[in-house]
Amino acid sequence: MGMFKDLRDTNKMAKEIGRNAPPVKDRLADMNQKMAALTESLNTSAAVAAPGGGVPAEVQIVEVGTGAGQINGDPILTVSVMVFMASAPPFPATRSLVVPLVHMHRMVPGTRLNAMVDPTDMTSFAFVW
Numbered sequence: 001m002g003m004f005k006d007l008r009d010t011n012k013m014a015k016e017i018g019r020n021a022p023p024v025k026d027r028l029a030d031m032n033q034k035m036a037a038l039t040e041s042l043n044t045s046a047a048v049a050a051p052g053g054g055v056p057a058e059v060q061i062v063e064v065g066t067g068a069g070q071i072n073g074d075p076i077l078t079v080s081v082m083v084f085m086a087s088a089p090p091f092p093a094t095r096s097l098v099v100p101l102v103h104m105h106r107m108v109p110g111t112r113l114n115a116m117v118d119p120t121d122m123t124s125f126a127f128v129w
Contacts, residue, residue: 038068038076038096053116053118054116054117054118054119054125054126055085055087055116055117055118055119056114056115056116056117056128057083057084057085057114057115057116057117057125058083058084058085058112058113058114058115059081059082059083059084059093059112059113059114059115059125059127060081060082060084060110060111060112061079061080061081061107061108061109061110061111061112061113062080062081062082062092062109063079063080063109064077064078064079064080064107064108064109065077065078065079065080066078067096068096071098073101074098074099074100074101075098075099075101075104076096076097076098076099077096077097077099077107078094078095078096079094079095079096079097079099079107080092080093080094081093081094081115081125083115083117083122083125085117088122091122091123093122093123093124093125094123095123095124095125097126097127099127100129103127103129113127113128114127114128115127115128116128
């Protein structure tokens with residue numbers, strides 16, 4: 001009797017969650033918007049990191065936030081850095097980037113890494129691993 005009561009309670013809670021959740025079309029639109037932003041971020045990183053695609057710089061990690069997921073087992077982390085360039089004063093930048101697992105040990109506040117900075121959007125950068 002206890003097992004069937006638990007199943008009934010679980011079914012009841014699932015129906016209640018379904019009633020309180022936003023419509024599927026709104027959830028799909030939200031997910032598509034997030035995926036488009038992530039795709040844009042990844043495309044920008046690839047363009048900046050490509051040869052001739054950015055200006056060399058050095059970045060110092062200020063903060064590493066929790067990731068938004070994984071791509072091929074590599075975490076997507078929100079990284080806040082201070083960017084040091086020869087042609088500009090230091091400035092802060094924050095991005096969500098895919099960090100290879102073999103470089104996770106380098107994601108510590110205070111660490112300085114080489115990077116490429118987009119000359120048209122100075123807050124857009126990509127690490128040079």
